[in-house]
Amino acid sequence: MVFLPEQLYWLRSYKMNYKLVINPYTQKEQGVYLNGNTSNFIPFDPDNTDYQAYLKWVAEGNTPEAAE
Amino acid sequence: MAYGTVNADVIGTSVAGSNLGAGNATLMKNRILNGSMVIDQRNAGAAISAANLTGYTVDRWSYTASQTLKFTAQQNQGSVTPPAGFTNYLGFTSQTAFSPASSDFTGVFQAIEGYNWQDLGYGTANAKAVTASFWVYSSLTGTFSGALRVYGYARSYPFSYSVPVANTWTQITINIAGDTGGTYNTGNNGAVLLTFNLGSGSTFLGTGGAWTASNLFGTTGSVNVAGTNGATFYITGVQLEVGSSATGFEYRQYGQELALCQRYCNAFVFANSAGFTYNASGGGNYIVSYYTIPNMRTTPSSTGSSVTFASSYNVSDATPSIVTYTSAMFGLGLHSSASGNTYGVFTGTALLAAEL
Numbered sequence: 001m002v003f004l005p006e007q008l009y010w011l012r013s014y015k016m017n018y019k020l021v022i023n024p025y026t027q028k029e030q031g032v033y034l035n036g037n038t039s040n041f042i043p044f045d046p047d048n049t050d051y052q053a054y055l056k057w058v059a060e061g062n063t064p065e066a067a068e
Numbered sequence: 069m070a071y072g073t074v075n076a077d078v079i080g081t082s083v084a085g086s087n088l089g090a091g092n093a094t095l096m097k098n099r100i101l102n103g104s105m106v107i108d109q110r111n112a113g114a115a116i117s118a119a120n121l122t123g124y125t126v127d128r129w130s131y132t133a134s135q136t137l138k139f140t141a142q143q144n145q146g147s148v149t150p151p152a153g154f155t156n157y158l159g160f161t162s163q164t165a166f167s168p169a170s171s172d173f174t175g176v177f178q179a180i181e182g183y184n185w186q187d188l189g190y191g192t193a194n195a196k197a198v199t200a201s202f203w204v205y206s207s208l209t210g211t212f213s214g215a216l217r218v219y220g221y222a223r224s225y226p227f228s229y230s231v232p233v234a235n236t237w238t239q240i241t242i243n244i245a246g247d248t249g250g251t252y253n254t255g256n257n258g259a260v261l262l263t264f265n266l267g268s269g270s271t272f273l274g275t276g277g278a279w280t281a282s283n284l285f286g287t288t289g290s291v292n293v294a295g296t297n298g299a300t301f302y303i304t305g306v307q308l309e310v311g312s313s314a315t316g317f318e319y320r321q322y323g324q325e326l327a328l329c330q331r332y333c334n335a336f337v338f339a340n341s342a343g344f345t346y347n348a349s350g351g352g353n354y355i356v357s358y359y360t361i362p363n364m365r366t367t368p369s370s371t372g373s374s375v376t377f378a379s380s381y382n383v384s385d386a387t388p389s390i391v392t393y394t395s396a397m398f399g400l401g402l403h404s405s406a407s408g409n410t411y412g413v414f415t416g417t418a419l420l421a422a423e424l
Contacts, residue, residue, distance in 0.1 A: 021391065024353055031391065038389035038401075039373040047256055047366035049423060 018042070018054055018064040032064055098318040099180050100262065101128045101328050103202075103306035105156040108143045109335040110372070110419065115142035124423065125176070126158050127329035133174040138166050138294050139266065141176070150304055151203045151237040153317065157304035160266060166294040168269040174294050175285045177263040178306075179219055179424035181365065182253035185260055188246065188310065195246025200262060201314035204229070205237045205302040208293060213265045213276065213286025216244050219258030219424065221283035223250040226276040228287040239305075241314040247279045256365050258424040262308055266301060267294030327362055334360050334368065336398075336418040340378045345411035348382065348404035355391070355399040360420060363396045368420035375400060380412030390418060 018032035021041065032054060034040035042050040058064070107127040116123045117140075122132050125141040133139070144150075145159025160176065168174070188196045204212065209231050217224040225247065229240040252259045265273075265286030274280060276287040293301045305317050320328070336358065344356045360368075370390040377383060384405035392398040398420060404410040 023391075030393075033389075034371060039370060039375065039387060041370040041390045041392060043367040043369065043392045045367035048369060050369040050371065050421075 016057065017062075018057070020064050020067040022067040029067070036065070096184070097309050097315070098307045099184055099198075100178055100306050100308050101332075102126060102325060103304075103317070104154055104319070104325075105129070105143060105158045105304050106322065107326055107329045109329065109333055111143065113143050115140045115145065124333065124421075126156075127333055128178050129158055129176055130178070130423070131160070131174075131176050134168075134172045135166075135174075137163055138174050139163060146300060146302065148205060148235075148302065151239070154203070154304050157203075157205070157302045159300065159302045160293070161301075162267075162294050162297055162299040164294070165297045166267060166292075168267055168292065168294065170269040170271045173268040173272045173285050174266040175214075175263050175268065176266065176303075177217075177261045179258040179261045180308075181424060182255045182257055182259040185252065186254035190247050190252040190259065191250050193248055195248045196310050197246050197312050198244050198308055198310055199312055199314050200227075200242040200244060200306070200308045201240065201317075202306040203237050203239050203304050204231055205235065205300070206231050206291075206293065207234055207298070207300045208291055208296060209234050210291045211287070211289070212293075213273075213290035214242075215263045215265070215284050215286055217261045217263055217283060217285075218247075218250050219253060219261055220251075223247065223279055223281050224284040225279045226274055226284045226287045228276045228290055231291075243312050245279065249279060249281075262306070264301075264303065265290060267292040330360070330362055331365050332421070332423050334364060334420040336360065336420060338375060338414040338416055338418070340413055340415045342414040343411070344414070345409065348407055348410045351404045351407055353401060353403055354410065355401045356388075356414075357393075357397060357399040358418075360396050360398065364420065364422040365424070366395055366422045367392050368395070368398070368422040370398065370418060370420055372419040372421070374416040375414055375418050376416050378413040378415035382406055382408060382410040383412055388414065392420065395422065 021031045023030040031043040105126045124130050126143050131141050139160045141160050150157050211228050213228045215224045215226040225244050227242045231238050268285040272285040273288045274284045293299050376387045382405050384403045388400035388402045
């Protein structure tokens with residue numbers, strides 16, 4: 001699932017949420033799980049378009065769930 | 069002219085009806101990937117949901133819309149005979165009679181990576197003209213439209229084309245001037261999007277045949293496929309090449325085309341074949357790592373994956389978690405339920421996407 005910049009405003013209607021993922025070895029945030037599904041991983045990579053959509057979601061005032 | 073220099077749009081050959089285009093005529097002639105719609109890793113020929121606003125159909129081709137439930141899309145939808153030389157096409161069928169508001173859009177596009185477009189000099193005085201060619205089959209007739217858009221949507225070049233006969237394959241050729249304005253990515257991000265309009269509002273339509281500083285999907289007054297319930301739009305043999313002449317479609321070997329598509333989407337299939345075993349002396353976490361071939365465009369997402377355990381022992385998870393590390397590596401994570409041997413077999417597919 002890739003959201004394009006022209007479609008980002010639809011993210012709100014999707015009621016999406018994200019959950020942070022911590023790398024167990026580095027203890028740094030390495031990505032998020034989409035809608036709490038651990039099969040739906042989005043890496044913190046600036047060139048990844050799903051990550052760009054996540055940043056837009058955060059910029060709109062949303063906050064991801066904390067990592068477990 | 070220096071020896072070995074080619075300075076022409078067309079190089080004639082002795083074979084009737086065949087010419088070579090300029091600009092590295094036989095290497096990377098077609099900037100479109102999967103133009104013959106043969107690769108379908110995500111759906112394996114199944115239809116994509118009409119409930120989605122966006123979604124990849126066959127590899128590299130994405131449907132996009134401002135409202136849900138307007139189209140279904142599928143490889144070889146409708147089971148018509150493709151044009152000679154092709155075995156596959158991408159089909160769309162309208163699910164309603166939709167009159168777009170000014171801000172609505174529906175279309176299908178392919179984004180082309182900067183690395184595969186930078187030699188055309190877009191955004192500079194040396195921008196080169198390109199030619200798009202494709203086959204279209206529709207239940208409707210009239211003037212259809214599309215556009216070459218800048219990735220980022222600041223500029224576009226709308227074009228129109230005629231489909232004179234319904235339910236018949238028509239080959240289309242479009243000449244597009246090089247864009248000396250705008251800013252184009254030249255690395256691993258998107259440069260342009262070749263877009264086919266399926267029904268858009270006035271905000272996304274304009275005058276064709278020139279570059280404009282707006283995000284247009286097509287031309288004003290063109291056919292609104294979404295406006296007729298059950299209307300079809302099928303397309304294949306899409307090529308975008310340097311120069312002002314359309315030349316023969318660049319066929320690639322299946323393995324070559326698949327590998328090119330896997331830079332953007334990689335369906336990593338386990339199918340009861342990937343076992344793991346370790347000794348969890350104190351329980352805890354374990355990650356099994358895999359390499360993708362080829363390297364992907366960037367670190368991929370894993371949305372849409374279906375990896376589960378075909379069998380497992382001493383594993384506390386119902387399904388493994390997925391993480392991606394680099395453009396070539398991802399991992400499946402699991403937890404031991406107790407100390408001692410932990411083992412099992414994965415099945416399903418890790419769907420890795422590094423799309424533009």
